[in-house]
Amino acid sequence: MKKFIIFLLTVFAVLVLAACTANENAGEDPAEEAPPTEEGTEQEKEGEAGEKVLHINNTIEPTSLNPSIGFDAVSWDPLNNLMEGLTRLDQDSIAAAGVAEDWDVSEDGLTYTFHIREDANWSNGDPVVAEDFVYAWKLMLDPATTPPSPAAFLAYFIEGAEAFNNGEGTADDVAITALDEKTLEVVLAAPTGFFLDLLTNPAFFPINHKVAEENPSWHAEAESFVANGPFKLESWEHNSEMVFAKNREYWDADTVKLDKVHFAMVNDTNTQYQMFQSGELDTATIPAELSDQLIDGDNVYIGNTGGLEFYRFNVNEEPFQNKKIRQAFALAANRQDITEFVVKNGVEPAFAFVSPGFTSPSGEDFRDVNGDLVPFDPDQAKQLLEEGMAEEGYDTLPPIVLSYNTTDTNKAVAETLQNMFSENLGVDVTLENQEWNVFSEAQQNLELQFSRSSFLNDYNDPVNFLESFVTDSYMNRTGWSNAEYDELIEKGKTETDEEKRWQYLYEAEKLLAEEMIIMPIRYYNTVVLEADNISGILRHPVGYFDLKYADKQ
Template sequence: MKKSKLLALILAASMVLATSGCGFTGTASSTAASGPAQSESTTKTSDGTITVYDTNEIRTMVQWAASDNNSFTILNNVSEGLYRLNEKHEPEPALAESYKVSDDKLTYTFTLRDGLKWSNGTALTAKDFVFSWLKQMSTDATNGYSFIMTDYIVNGAEYLDNKAKAEDVGIKALDDKTLEVKLKQPTPYFVRLTVLPMFFPLNEEYVKSQGANYGLKADNMIYCGPYTLATYDPASGSTLKKNDSYWDAANVKVSNVNVRIIKEQATALNAYKSGELSRVTLSSSDVPAMKSNAEFSSTSEFRTTYLQFNTTDKVVSNKNIRLALGYAMDRKTLADVILADGSAPATGLIANGMFGDGSKTFRELNSDITTFDAAKAKEYWEKGVKELGSAPAITLLTEDDSVTKTVATYIQGEFKKNLGIDVKIDSKTKKAKNQLMDDNNYQMAITAWGADYDDAMTYMDLWTNGTPYRGNYKSETYNSLIADAKKQTDDAKRLQDMLTAEKTLVADDAVVSPLFYRGFAYLTKPNVVNLVTHPFGPPIEFKYASLK
């Protein structure tokens, strides 16, 4: 699975830096309860400081080596790309002030802003993007993300394989302010890719001058984002200070940000209550007691957990059996009662809020194609059993973490209640579970996918390769829809291809059965405003935050 590592970037809410209640295009499952506050303390902010936390160490500040959310959080706030996600999670001009697209939609020409500077006073030019992107498309990149460029940019893959020279790659600095990018095929979401840290610029002269020391300490880097890195300790955290050289410094309202490393959730909650943290993520067990707190909010992200059926298994190769299992699960109860952490019930494969046609989200356009219907479940089950000749034995493969085991146990109960069957749970480590799926040694499994970018294609092309991990699904109809969408220059036709493809995969062929969109519940101090976390892409944004 070539894209698996990019999940570390997209799963912003997996960090206990927590999430923001800001809405995004369409329907956000974000709530803020009213009622008496249970924690009246506020973070000490007389010096203009916001403090957040994460549970894992910051592994590296080297852009072409970074692959963890902590690193991406810091990089996203001390740097930025051509475009940046705004408070509504939409790309807006950042280091670029505008761009143009050729009629064939294969050439993008970006114009940079006037007077851009690195934090050391060096001019920031289009050549800094060329150097950075070529490095990400070379063997120097150790973060596993070369594909995010080589899949799209002309001769990018060839350059990575040492079969093309740098001058042959489809990225050129036409002058200091003009960057030209040539793509292999129309990619409507390309600008949304440029918000990712892999697309941030790097100054060649400075990087080479630092050699192996680049990124080891705060003093071994220069910055072009809203903040600079004042201190950096992988184990204990980092401090950020407002970057006065940033082009939009006038709109950066918080002067200082602390990112602490706190491994235990209970410790973090205590730190929040004592006023040491601006926000804390809640465990599911804490949610019921905190829902009436005025500081409580929740949100879901662009990540779908689903049942993957193995279409070559002698039992679940029967579509009626798959349909029965899909209809038998009450996803609303799963999300709202069992998980109770801000997760939302899945009504399709594509998560709530993902881009559709610009006025409606993809989910709104394709309606609810995953539903709970106990009567239909029983009807399809009886048909399937009749076709198989007898009631089959079924095993559910799952990971052994506490949340997934909770989900598996709930699903097991739903199958018992609504179908009268006893499904066995096979709980394995993540590595062992993935290996069993890769080896085609499973019937059905709980797995998940988080969006690489804000477009349905980040999900849809996963089922075109017919691998065991994707249930050995092979459909000429489905593949032709995805192939047409990838080359389609008419955006409306491309969208229709993907809407039809989702219905084909989930409703018609019942290859996957979506369960829930992962979410998080949290508390935020009342004096902290607009601390944004995106449902995809770079995790947490400090640029838009302010303090009352």
């Protein structure tokens, strides 16, 4: 233990530790700072002339501003302010009317008929029509889309969607129909009580089909981008900055108070904090080493974020084909120390998988009902490691490489785990860090043995996380397949009796803990510094923010 404390002190002495933020999900190398452009200088002059310009940080370049492709936090935040779906999360983070002013649901709960607002327009003046949703959703599901949409699985609730995406059906089989220009009909494969919540996810935003058919790369540059949300994309200097301007064509433009939003791309926690102090940013995350000093301040926002940081075991690579060895590594990690001494900022250790905040039909929190499933137990961990090695005939473990995507927080957590495995298991682990795009592709291709991951909830239901580990899921990335688990998740999605449905989900999480294909670390929260003259930013638990109601005095 003395060795561990010395290690922690060393980490604090040499690292600038980052705050826990949803944007960490993308974890790319920080972009080099670009010199001020003439356009940037002009924006400052306009701000001085009375325009309300909010300055915030997106950490890195969005993966894509095509809503079907940009399925991560660094894309969601911009997309959620440039675009709007049929429904939109309101001030209470509840699915409310968006582009659709209302909708009808059939008695069997399968058919939804959405009525699109007559005054819903694109930033180029085109009307938002039902065909824009048909086009966008089928593009998301089309197996020929390049790159393929990582969000396609979310649409599997729609009749014919999964078969089309798997190459076993056609686009015509997908039950999405433009009944007329402003009426969209969607038929589900089974009743889905959280369908309206699901549609708030940016993956279900529309695409101006006329613009996209003429220019498939419409989303790649500011000059060609068309928006239907509160803001439009005025300029985009890749890997450096984006500037949004109020979208006068937005149906609810009168509600939008900001004139512009300037997105910086600074992937260093200390740098962005210094920019906040100097007034270059209006919001910032708190560096971990300043958490104790700053977290109780009046200008700090603290909120829930549905999500989990965890590590994946590749069950196709030795030694993690053995369940007891996977369990040993999970039980050897002291999550309480990681959250208290490394990440800080009030984050909670994860002793299971589904994050707190999901209320059951009986009014209880999912997490409280299912309890702690992955404790810290070094003695049990050593015993499991010995048993697993004996089962595999190992005298010594094969070399183990722990991979993580590059950020200061990820590095600190990985180094702490490395020390814990040495202290509690007597196992030497090699660390490897990679830039996000390289890391993501390698993990998806099952090329990594033991690797860091994060999950932010896409919609408000515990099945959202658990469904990630069904056989052949894009989000699985472990090589694991279990028929019993697949069946539990299917029932957890389609059972109409809500109490029974939640029981299936409880059982699924326990099975996930028994198999230990992933190792939980900590739940996410949102801790943000906001300048005194900023108000109205909505930070939703699903992991993205909304600037529609934001103001700057």
